[in-house]
Amino acid sequence: MLKIFVSKKGVSPLIATILLIAFAVALGSVVMNWGLNLNLGKSGDVCRNVEVKIRDIEASEVCFGGFGANGYINFVIDNTGLEDISGLAIWIVGDKGTKLFDLDDVLIKKGSLYDKKDKGISYDFITYGSIKQVQFIPKVKTGQTTEICPKNAIKAEKIGVCS
Numbered sequence: 001m002l003k004i005f006v007s008k009k010g011v012s013p014l015i016a017t018i019l020l021i022a023f024a025v026a027l028g029s030v031v032m033n034w035g036l037n038l039n040l041g042k043s044g045d046v047c048r049n050v051e052v053k054i055r056d057i058e059a060s061e062v063c064f065g066g067f068g069a070n071g072y073i074n075f076v077i078d079n080t081g082l083e084d085i086s087g088l089a090i091w092i093v094g095d096k097g098t099k100l101f102d103l104d105d106v107l108i109k110k111g112s113l114y115d116k117k118d119k120g121i122s123y124d125f126i127t128y129g130s131i132k133q134v135q136f137i138p139k140v141k142t143g144q145t146t147e148i149c150p151k152n153a154i155k156a157e158k159i160g161v162c163s
Contacts, residue, residue, distance in 0.1 A: 047149035050138050051081035052108075057117055060160030062134045064123065071123040074162055077114040077136060084109050087139030087146055090121065095129025104139070104146070131159055 011019075054061040055076040062075045073092070079085050085108040090101040101121055108114045123131070134156040138149045 046083075046140050046142050046147045047138075047152050049082035050085065050140055050149045050152045051079075052085065052136060052138050052152065052154050053078045053080050054136065054154060054156055055113065056158070058160065058163055060156075060158040062131075062156040062159045063162035064131055064159070065119070065162035066123075066125075068126050069124045071125045072119040072121060072162075073123050073131070073134070074117045074120045075134070075136075075156070076117060077108065079108040079110055079112055079114070079138075081152075082110055083140055085114075085138045086141035088114070089137040089139065089148065091133075091135040091137065092123065092128065092131060093133040093135075094125075094131055097128045099123070099128050134159060 055078050057063060057074060057076055062073060064071060064073050066072050073090075077088065085106070086104075088103045088106045088108070090103065092099045092101070106114060135153050136156075137153040139146050140149060141147075
């Protein structure tokens, strides 16, 4: 039989308990610092008064035109909420892939429209395929930061061809 340990001495239970408590306190402080930096309630509070609707154009909420890499999407967004919208993310799902447009320079005042009816946003039908879904996600500026409001997103139900 091979002897690995020459001495059978171990760590005393008192020292082991102190080390275990020190480790638990250190781990707890790391978790608490991380939790304080999360700020989970902020986004919901800021987005509480945000509401958008899609206005119908040409018997559909979103219409598309063009072909190949020269496609486009038209829409009209109505800010019906109590906050100004300082950006808009547009998520387009196609047959072949998904495209996200980030319109950070958009400002839609409360009670006003954002009109993109004349070849509004370019869309590549070759890369992403035919359009299956379009979703609009509003953004709100708070001080120096912009908060995304995914719970206030709206999905276009009627997608058609522009005439």
